[in-house]
Amino acid sequence: MNWYGIKAIYIHEMERFRRTLFQSLASPIITTSLYFVVFGSAIGSRITEIDGINYGSYIVPGMIMLTILTQSISNASFAFYFPRFTNTIYEILAAPLSSFEIVLGFVGAAASKSLIIGCVIILTANFFVDVRIDHPLLMMFFLILTSITFALFGFIIGMYAEGFEGLQIIPILIITPLVFLGGSFYSINMLPEFWQKISLLNPVLYLISGFRYSFYEVSDVSLLTSTLTILTILIGCIIFITYTFSKGYRIKD
């Protein structure tokens, strides 16, 4: 293993995060606060509790998931697309690094950034509502696994994107709607039966449900199903990246 190479990519990417620390942290903190104002105060006054949990507290895991998913994707996709855009990718390709090591460096950094942001959101949420974490290890398991999985997904976008707009299309058009419709701010049990069935086709529902279970022991689907879903997406991303690297598609001519 080229540990120095992995470390170089990781530190290089974290350095970019450090340089833009204010923007990186200010944006999720402000967004979370706004969600609490809008959903917690305005809507929360009408929906007092879901599954016995105060509404404001109930939406915390969903909000964290929303941020983790979008941040992991955007961090990883930008991190890999940027050297492609500036042509500095030549150096990574010419270095004695395997595709696994390249992915480890980029995805590790993107996931780390998301984890930091996730922790900041939990702290921010504490200013607005009571946040209880019944299973901290399970919570960390979901947080880390989701960050890695969606950083891998972002890496794929970074490999395939043909412009900066391309980096935004999937997060805006697919991920954000899936998160909003995946029970971030409600339980699917509140929906009519037809829409409950439709919601079950949304993979993000399983992530949010499992993550919420680690907080309050309430969930829309079983914990096992949630775990299997995230692992399936993770394996799918790994297979896709491995295939793309082996062909050199969009990286090597």
Next chain:
Amino acid sequence: MKNILEINNVTKFYKNSVKALENVNLNIKEGEIFALLGPNGAGKSTLINSICGIVNFNTGTIKINNMDIVKNYRTTRKITGIVPQELNLESFETVWNNVNYSRGLFGKKPDHNYIEKLLKQLSLWDKKDNKIKELSGGMKRRVLIAKALSHQPKLLFLDEPTASVDVELRKDMWDVVKKLNEDGVTIILTTHYIEEAEELSDRVAVINDGKIILVDEKDKLIKKLGEKTIKIELFEPIEKINGNLSKYNFTLDQTNKIISHTYNLNSNTTDITELLNDVKKDGYEIKDINTEQSSLEEIFIKLIKENNNELVRN
């Protein structure tokens, strides 16, 4: 001297079926400076990028230090460095971070003393905390060289190292290249500045349309393909060339005072002593004699022209 690089039957097609390299065979000796010459689009950069792992080639084998670059990519890439043609750098990073990053990528333990020495050698030390965007084009090119040398490679590829740099900087770059070579680094450079190849290289290859059309030692190449012109200036103008001089294919300039004869260095058909004796025998007084030898550039143009004509014929 042993070969540090062996390229055998390498062919490369791009996705649009454009053949960029066709059965390329080339051996590079350890310690030499090798120039790869060719017009734009001839395949120079594709060949270098194939060796460095930046593009995948389709068929053939490439070995560095007798190791296959695909199977033993970790070992071979550790001893290889590349300076790209374009100024591909991260604008918002400092020189210091940029160079240390490159060393890390190549699996080398951080060595701040070496990087300091390297930056001093390339006159970049006082710019180490500057962001790349604050540097001039020449400085950026030096940063690229520093990055390529950060992991102490044995084989260095310079892809058009002096493209779009001014004359003064070009000479500086040449000094850097010569110094690196003296320190034991084998250098392969692509260029279309013939002057550069003439100044730096030990051996030269000419590539055109993806094929290597010639490989030879620079001096031998000039000798083998080079032509020399002897120009004799006379005291008095002459009307036309006749007498003993008519056998030499002389041409007369507009002043009717300078007669010129072009001959091939390799052909041994022209005896200069006899030629000068014949001038004297015909009663001409010689004012001055001047000789001009064809440059590598003229040879290069000639070769490419011949090759292109051959391609058209085929």
